[in-house]
Amino acid sequence: MENLSEHLKENVTYINGLFENAMDYIEREFMVGTVPAALLTMDGLVSKQHITLSILNPLMRVKIPTDTGKETLLFIEENVLCAVEQAELSTVSEVLERMMNGFAVLLLDNCPTALAFGTQGFAARGVDEPDTEVMQRGSREGFVETYQTNISLLRRRLKTTELKFEKVTVGEESQTPAALCYLKNIADPKIINTLKKRLSACNLKDVLAAGYLAGYLERPRNF
Template sequence: MNYSINEIKLSLQSQFDNSADLSVRVFTLKSALKIQAAVITMEGLVDKEQLSQSVLNPLLTFDYGARDSAAVSVIAYSSVMASSDVIKLSSADEIVTYITSGFAVLMIDGAEELYAVGVQGYSFRGVSEPESEVVQRGSREGFTEPLRVNMSMIRRRMKTPDLKFEQMTVGTDSKTQLMICYLQSQVSLDLLNKLKNRLSGCNLETVLASGYLSDYLEDNGSGSLFSGVGISERPDTVCGKLTEGRIAIIVDGTPAVMIVPHLFVEEFQSVDDYSNRTYYAAFIRLMKYLSFFVSVFLPGLYVALAQFHPEYFPTWLLINTSESLAQTPFPVTAEVLAITVVYEIMKEAGLRIPKSLGHAVSIVGALVIGDSAVNAGIISASTLMVVATAAICGYVTSPLYPPIMMLRMLFIVVGGFTGLWGITLATAVVLIGMCAKTSLGVPYLSSLSPFSLRRMRDVFIRAGWRQLSKHTIRVQKFPETEVQDANRG
């Protein structure tokens, strides 16, 4: 159809209700027919200098002679505009999506084509080191908010045409852009199609962060505290996962990338593991597993042993623990629960308050929970030590902290009411749920259950690069995986 500037302008003003940041610049081209053109932008999202140099100045100075609107449109696209990023729009419905993403939309009155010109100029945070995935050796670059910047950081590390990006839009109101990133020779088409179908079925009005989409990517009926969607702030981590047939989802406005499928054992792996010597990497990884189990089970076991099985304590430890608990007015279960809840409250307070007050909260916490509470006989020193040890160990595997915290509370309650037998039963239930969980058809506990001897070279220990480089196992080849390697028959 032939687009009319007046109709498009009235339609946009109606949609945006005459919003002050909508700009429609109408001008007359140097033409014998006095053809009009318009550039549509959103204030604050475009670079005005770049817009003038690459779009407005060339359009206004070029002499189109006696050509009609269709010919003027073709010349403007092919010869006049100086921008390297010009996209033909398929319909007028795409105007809103592009102008709210920082593009300038050009339309020639009476022509059949609309063009989106990349002149983005909004402010954004520069590339910096991630706060949650700190490494000693390796790159200091982390993802930032703009979609295109994050794409470039992956492309710069994977210099191969095999790396593909596919764009999608989610959110009926926010119209958030995201990129599906994968290696074409490694990924399973079965897995890729399943992911696209789930994203297409997302019926959210707004998508402002990657967490909005996590529930749509989880397999139904897993019933587990653990997530089958990985989150990474480091481009080198994402690139490593792509070589195994994983798929990365880059959401515009989010400084982190989702990785699917995601496995439990990957929570204990880091970039430093592959930069250090094998013996040290194995030691650190074993420390992570030990810290995980200590953080989850230690408070519950302490409560169970103190209330139901004191005979398991060594004699000297039993005497000291009994004397300490006898001086406190509360049962050991209530005592451990109270200290755990107070610690979580203080942690949240430390995260939310201004940084200038963070030291004050730390001092108050150390005095109130540590020294004063013990001296006043409200809590015992042994209880405080157990809770503090579990809390510190929980941060060793920080991505797992939410499930660790919930499991810790569960085992404290179960251990306080049923003892070791209840903890054993609760552990079995949790393990059954984890074994039943899948991530886009891939078992969540892959390498451990179902067991894979070849995959064990990078689970509890990290084999040398000579062995790891011999053969990369794609995720669709994991034992008992439901997805098929559809792109290879």
């Protein structure tokens, strides 16, 4: 599928399939007047406050004078969200590119085009170079304590739908949220399944850092 379909369900189903097992992918369906719509974003790359105040609230409150998808999109573009940075898209590749760059994408039923809105909002805390891994060249960004921020750092570097993040919870008492990250087109499914089983079998009470899990993920040695 290269060009967007006129049918919202077809577009959403296809794009949802591309982002299967990607926990940072967000799809919200709602009504714009009488027209079914969907807003697609990537968590960690957008400002949720900006989306709520500048996009969702105006769309929910405005009275749409038409009930067709194409005319509704045009009305939104020219009258409702004209002050927001926007771009009209007609292909799936354009939708994916904008999403990976922090845009929110609006799809409407009975409309073969989409609107992308500039809603970029990256990590508020500075991501500094790690003290133990000094880089002589290249990026000086390093992982921080919040795993959602780390997910956004990886997504900004690898702008592909093959990058997957599966949510897992470790630590019986700490219930620490974590993410299993891999490239679907490269990673061996057997290894991914093995890692999932080992993580689910982890019986640690508290997991406060990734190093706690190292012993459970290492290949067992035969003596």
